[in-house]
Amino acid sequence: MTTITIGIADTTFARVDMAESAISELKRNASVRIERYTVPGIKDLPVACKRLIEERSCDIVMALGMPGGDPKDKICAHEASQGIIMAQLMTNTHIIEVFVHEDEAASDRELAALSEARAMEHALNVIKLIEKPEALEREAGTGQRQGYADAGPARP
Amino acid sequence: MTTITIGIADTTFARVDMAESAISELKRNASVRIERYTVPGIKDLPVACKRLIEERSCDIVMALGMPGGDPKDKICAHEASQGIIMAQLMTNTHIIEVFVHEDEAASDRELAALSEARAMEHALNVIKLIEKPEALEREAGTGQRQGYADAGPARP
Amino acid sequence: MTTITIGIADTTFARVDMAESAISELKRNASVRIERYTVPGIKDLPVACKRLIEERSCDIVMALGMPGGDPKDKICAHEASQGIIMAQLMTNTHIIEVFVHEDEAASDRELAALSEARAMEHALNVIKLIEKPEALEREAGTGQRQGYADAGPARP
Amino acid sequence: MTTITIGIADTTFARVDMAESAISELKRNASVRIERYTVPGIKDLPVACKRLIEERSCDIVMALGMPGGDPKDKICAHEASQGIIMAQLMTNTHIIEVFVHEDEAASDRELAALSEARAMEHALNVIKLIEKPEALEREAGTGQRQGYADAGPARP
Amino acid sequence: MTTITIGIADTTFARVDMAESAISELKRNASVRIERYTVPGIKDLPVACKRLIEERSCDIVMALGMPGGDPKDKICAHEASQGIIMAQLMTNTHIIEVFVHEDEAASDRELAALSEARAMEHALNVIKLIEKPEALEREAGTGQRQGYADAGPARP
Numbered sequence: 001m002t003t004i005t006i007g008i009a010d011t012t013f014a015r016v017d018m019a020e021s022a023i024s025e026l027k028r029n030a031s032v033r034i035e036r037y038t039v040p041g042i043k044d045l046p047v048a049c050k051r052l053i054e055e056r057s058c059d060i061v062m063a064l065g066m067p068g069g070d071p072k073d074k075i076c077a078h079e080a081s082q083g084i085i086m087a088q089l090m091t092n093t094h095i096i097e098v099f100v101h102e103d104e105a106a107s108d109r110e111l112a113a114l115s116e117a118r119a120m121e122h123a124l125n126v127i128k129l130i131e132k133p134e135a136l137e138r139e140a141g142t143g144q145r146q147g148y149a150d151a152g153p154a155r156p
Numbered sequence: 157m158t159t160i161t162i163g164i165a166d167t168t169f170a171r172v173d174m175a176e177s178a179i180s181e182l183k184r185n186a187s188v189r190i191e192r193y194t195v196p197g198i199k200d201l202p203v204a205c206k207r208l209i210e211e212r213s214c215d216i217v218m219a220l221g222m223p224g225g226d227p228k229d230k231i232c233a234h235e236a237s238q239g240i241i242m243a244q245l246m247t248n249t250h251i252i253e254v255f256v257h258e259d260e261a262a263s264d265r266e267l268a269a270l271s272e273a274r275a276m277e278h279a280l281n282v283i284k285l286i287e288k289p290e291a292l293e294r295e296a297g298t299g300q301r302q303g304y305a306d307a308g309p310a311r312p
Numbered sequence: 313m314t315t316i317t318i319g320i321a322d323t324t325f326a327r328v329d330m331a332e333s334a335i336s337e338l339k340r341n342a343s344v345r346i347e348r349y350t351v352p353g354i355k356d357l358p359v360a361c362k363r364l365i366e367e368r369s370c371d372i373v374m375a376l377g378m379p380g381g382d383p384k385d386k387i388c389a390h391e392a393s394q395g396i397i398m399a400q401l402m403t404n405t406h407i408i409e410v411f412v413h414e415d416e417a418a419s420d421r422e423l424a425a426l427s428e429a430r431a432m433e434h435a436l437n438v439i440k441l442i443e444k445p446e447a448l449e450r451e452a453g454t455g456q457r458q459g460y461a462d463a464g465p466a467r468p
Numbered sequence: 469m470t471t472i473t474i475g476i477a478d479t480t481f482a483r484v485d486m487a488e489s490a491i492s493e494l495k496r497n498a499s500v501r502i503e504r505y506t507v508p509g510i511k512d513l514p515v516a517c518k519r520l521i522e523e524r525s526c527d528i529v530m531a532l533g534m535p536g537g538d539p540k541d542k543i544c545a546h547e548a549s550q551g552i553i554m555a556q557l558m559t560n561t562h563i564i565e566v567f568v569h570e571d572e573a574a575s576d577r578e579l580a581a582l583s584e585a586r587a588m589e590h591a592l593n594v595i596k597l598i599e600k601p602e603a604l605e606r607e608a609g610t611g612q613r614q615g616y617a618d619a620g621p622a623r624p
Numbered sequence: 625m626t627t628i629t630i631g632i633a634d635t636t637f638a639r640v641d642m643a644e645s646a647i648s649e650l651k652r653n654a655s656v657r658i659e660r661y662t663v664p665g666i667k668d669l670p671v672a673c674k675r676l677i678e679e680r681s682c683d684i685v686m687a688l689g690m691p692g693g694d695p696k697d698k699i700c701a702h703e704a705s706q707g708i709i710m711a712q713l714m715t716n717t718h719i720i721e722v723f724v725h726e727d728e729a730a731s732d733r734e735l736a737a738l739s740e741a742r743a744m745e746h747a748l749n750v751i752k753l754i755e756k757p758e759a760l761e762r763e764a765g766t767g768q769r770q771g772y773a774d775a776g777p778a779r780p
Contacts, residue, residue, distance in 0.1 A: 010764050012749075015778040017765030038760040040749045040768070043705065043721060047712035054716060066765075072725065075702055078231055081199065083709035085239035088203035089246060090713060092210060097199060101228065112780035125168075125196045136194040140166050141173030144196070154171040154264035156272070234387055237355065241395035244359035245402060248366065253355060257384065281324075281352045292350040296322050297329030300352070310327040310420035312428075390543055393511065397551035400515035401558060404522060409511060413540065437480075437508045448506040452478050453485030453534075456508070466483040466576035468584075546699055549667065553707035556671035557714060560678060565667060569696065593636075593664045604662040608634050609641030612664070622639040622732035624740075 004130050005033045007052030007061035013041040014066035015108075016115035018098060022062055025123035030131060042067060042099070043076055046083030053091045060130055061095045064119060069103035077101070094129055098122045100147070118147030160286050161189045163208030163217035169197040170222035171264075172271035174254060178218055181279035186287060198223060198255070199232055202239030209247045216286055217251045220275060225259035233257070250285055254278045256303070274303030316442050317345045319364030319373035325353040326378035327420075328427035330410060334374055337435035342443060354379060354411070355388055358395030365403045372442055373407045376431060381415035389413070406441055410434045412459070430459030472598050473501045475520030475529035481509040482534035483576075484583035486566060490530055493591035498599060510535060510567070511544055514551030521559045528598055529563045532587060537571035545569070562597055566590045568615070586615030628754050629657045631676030631685035637665040638690035639732075640739035642722060646686055649747035654755060666691060666723070667700055670707030677715045684754055685719045688743060693727035701725070718753055722746045724771070742771030 006026055010019045019036065026032050035056045037048045042065035052058040063084055067077035077099060088095050098119055105111035125146070128135045143151035162182055166175045175192065182188050191212045193204045198221035208214040219240055223233035233255060244251050254275055261267035281302070284291045299307035318338055322331045331348065338344050347368045349360045354377035364370040375396055379389035389411060400407050410431055417423035437458070440447045455463035474494055478487045487504065494500050503524045505516045510533035520526040531552055535545035545567060556563050566587055573579035593614070596603045611619035630650055634643045643660065650656050659680045661672045666689035676682040687708055691701035701723060712719050722743055729735035749770070752759045767775035 012760055012763040012766060012768040014765045015767035015775055017777070019764055036761060038757070038764045039718075039753065040720065040746070040760070040770070043709060044718060046709050047716065047718055050713055051716055074231075075698075076705070078235070079702070079705045079709055081232070081235045082238065082706065083713060085199060085202050085235055086242065086710065087713055089206055089239060089243055092203065092207055094195075094200060094203055096196065108778035109780055111778045115778075116780070122196070129195070133194070136168055136196070137192060139168040140175055140194040141170045142168060143171035144168040146196070151171055153173070154267045154271075156265055156268035230387075234391070237388070237391045238394065241355060241358050241391055242398065245362055245395060245399055248359065248363055250351075250356060250359055252352065278352070285351065289350070292324055292352070293348055295324040296331055296350040297326045298324060299327040300324040302352070307327055309329070310423045310427075312421055312424035386543075390547070393544070393547045394550065397511060397514050397547055398554065401518055401551060401555055404515065404519055406507075406512060406515055408508065434508070441507070445506070448480055448508070449504060451480040452487055452506040453482045454480060455483035456480040458508070463483055465485070466579045466583075468577055468580035542699075546703070549700070549703045550706065553667060553670050553703055554710065557674055557707060557711055560671065560675055562663075562668060562671055564664065590664070597663070601662070604636055604664070605660060607636040608643055608662040609638045610636060611639035612636040614664070619639055621641070622735045622739075624733055624736035 003031045003033050004059045005035060005057055006126060007035045007037065007049065007056065007058035008064065009037045009039065009045050009048040009052060009061060010064040011039055011041050011045065014064065016066065016112050018064040018115050018119040021116040022064065022119040022123045025120040026127065029124065030127045042080040045080055046087045049084060049095045050087040050091060053093045060093060060126055062098055062122060062126060063095050064098045067099060067101050069101065096122050096126055114147045121146035159187045159189050160215045161191060161213055162282060163191045163193065163205065163212065163214035164220065165193045165195065165201050165204040165208060165217060166220040167195055167197050167201065170220065172222065172268050174220040174271050174275040177272040178220065178275040178279045181276040182283065185280065186283045198236040201236055202243045205240060205251045206243040206247060209249045216249060216282055218278060218282060219251050219253045221255045223255060223257050225257065252278050252282055270303045277302035315343045315345050316371045317347060317369055318438060319347045319349065319361065319368065319370035320376065321349045321351065321357050321360040321364060321373060322376040323351055323353050326376065328378065328424050330376040330427050330431040333428040334376065334431040334435045337432040338439065341436065342439045354392040357392055358399045361396060361407045362399040362403060365405045372405060372438055374434060374438060375407050375409045377411045379411060379413050381413065408434050408438055426459045433458035471499045471501050472527045473503060473525055474594060475503045475505065475517065475524065475526035476532065477505045477507065477513050477516040477520060477529060478532040479507055479509050479513065482532065484534065484580050486532040486583050486587040489584040490532065490587040490591045493588040494595065497592065498595045510548040513548055514555045517552060517563045518555040518559060521561045528561060528594055530566055530590060530594060531563050532566045535567060535569050537569065564590050564594050582615045589614035627655045627657050628683045629659060629681055630750060631659045631661065631673065631680065631682035632688065633661045633663065633669050633672040633676060633685060634688040635663055635665050638688065640690065640736050642688040642739050642743040645740040646688065646743040646747045649744040650751065653748065654751045666704040669704055670711045673708060673719045674711040674715060677717045684717060684750055686722055686746060686750060687719050688722045691723060691725050693725065720746050720750050738771045745770040
């Protein structure tokens with residue numbers, strides 16, 4: 001097993017240090033080298049992710065962000081997501097978007113817990129995408145969720 | 157008739173294993189080789205589809221996904237669809253999007269049935285696009301639907 | 313006058329065979345060669361149009377589609393339109409979008425009539441774009457409509 | 469001062485011949501060569517503008533259009549604007565969008581007056597962008613409007 | 625420390641000269657060369673930013689704009705933001721978007737103060753992105769805001 005390089009792009013706007021949770025979980029589960037890139041806000045993430053791939057040799061990237069609850073913030077999140085998808089198409093490389101909307105949680109405590117849980121669960125997805133694609137295939141169509149309880153499969 | 161390679165990109169988020177239905181229907185109706193690629197969610201599908209085409213030689217791809225019923229999920233579906241269209245334009249290759257919105261069905265049982273039916277009907281479309289374009293031309297303007305009863309043609 | 317090649321991309325989802333009306337009108341008015349490409353739905357049109365241009369040498373393309381009345385269908389139409397514009401920018405070639413929204417008409421009969429009229433009027437636009445640009449210039453700012461009565465110019 | 473080539477892309481859908489106003493104003497204020505390109509509707513403008521730049525050597529382009537008042541027309545305008553921005557990014561060339569929404573005016577007379585005024589004011593912007601960038605810099609942050617009274621600067 | 629070149633793209637539409645505040649703050653904090661590019665409105669910013677990068681050798685760009693409060697202006701802002709993200713992906717270079725929506729402030733005085741504060745705070749982000757990435761990393765997940773009081777971190 002060779003060492004994989006994982007880019008972690010995150011923001012100063014977010015109110016939880018999701019990178020910390022993601023990085024610990026990545027290191028706990030694989031032999032990884034981390035490239036970190038912090039930007040001001042989520043709209044700065046797409047180019048940061050693309051540079052992590054093209055200039056800092058990342059095999060895969062996690063884009064961690066926390067859109068605010070305001071309608072204007074929702075549009076920012078939409079624009080950032082479109083850019084992250086385009087960056088993936090331009091590089092043929094996965095960028096796993098880990099966004100926690102500030103209004104998903106009722107309190108700061110809940111927001112922190114949700115953010116950490118989602119970052120950690122997506123860290124495991126990142127490892128599966130790179131090293132164990134067959135593990136993802138086994139979960140296909142089973143209603144997996146990140147940060148919440150899984151929805152589970154809908155049985156006929 | 158040469159063997160065609162069909163990519164199947166699907167997600168662990170979906171609550172029904174649409175890939176299974178699609179693959180059986182494809183094999184029942186043509187000589188195909190399947191390349192499977194499972195990702196966490198629908199926003200990961202565009203780059204997976206592009207890689208199936210460019211790195212795993214697929215002649216056509218099916219993108220199977222199940223957006224949740226929440227407004228946020230609807231926006232994710234929109235972003236994924238835009239990315240899937242862009243991936244097609246960058247590769248000059250069809251990617252047949254098979255999305256079942258979780259709120260299209262009133263129960264788990266209905267959701268499973270609808271998902272399987274839609275995946276199977278689109279599997280037939282995939283074969284027609286590659287091997288029998290004249291069959292699609294014969295159905296032009298006839299109000300075909302996938303997973304529901306056909307709307308049929310509007311007669312003057 | 314050399315023969316021009318006109319691509320006709322249409323769908324099996326549409327409930328009216330607009331291609332038939334478009335093709336007759338094109339043939340009645342110019343020396344044209346037709347390349348037909350039928351796909352399942354409007355989101356499959358952008359790549360079909362691009363392939364008509366790049367792989368089947370079309371000088372111009374008509375993209376015929378009929379979005380349903382449901383909000384979800386409206387979003388599909390939006391995505392298809394964005395893709396059709398991008399396909400034009402990637403090829404420097406016109407793709408005339410002829411979409412009839414199912415809810416533009418109150419009855420099947422009206423839907424069929426509107427679809428045929430719009431397809432025919434846009435067929436004439438296609439010929440003007442390729443062979444008689446000065447005819448379009450004469451109509452600039454005159455409130456032309458396709459399938460409805462013209463709005464006419466707003467006089468000061 | 470060398471002659472600059474200015475592309476004028478407009479539509480037959482618009483109800484006012486904005487090109488006429490724009491062209492007179494351009495000629496009154498600079499030594500220009502005009503390349504005119506009329507298309508059916510605003511969604512045909514992006515590729516027309518790109519061709520004016522790449523195939524007819526325009527230094528800058530004005531895209532003149534008049535979206536209708538219907539929600540569907542608003543979406544068309546949005547798609548056209550996105551395409552016009554992309555065309556600029558693909559060519560590194562300005563395309564000044566001059567859109568007048570039909571519902572900006574209460575009467576035909578007002579619509580015509582607004583359209584002509586906006587086309588003329590933007591014609592002056594076009595000349596400044598090409599020949600007098602320092603004139604634009606002097607107006608930075610001063611609340612300029614086209615077709616309406618200027619908003620003026622917000623003083624602290 | 626070598627001199628960095630910072631592009632400043634702004635508009636005549638804006639009602640506050642944010643460039644002035646940004647430039648003073650940049651000069652106060654680093655050895656910079658400024659390239660200024662003023663355009664009419666925010667939809668002209670994406671190509672101006674791209675040209676600042678590709679034709680005037682900017683290492684990073686600030687895009688300063690002030691969308692109006694009207695729904696139509698909100699859509700313009702969305703289109704401009706999408707273009708700015710695309711321009712970054714095409715150049716692998718940061719463009720820091722500094723938009724102040726006219727309706728964020730209750731009075732002209734407040735609008736001017738907010739605009740200046742946000743431009744200055746983002747000027748510091750620009751310097752950190754180029755010269756002190758480790759300073760941004762230290763602020764990751766701490767709820768930084770520009771022009772308003774920081775939201776601060778959400779503690780578990």
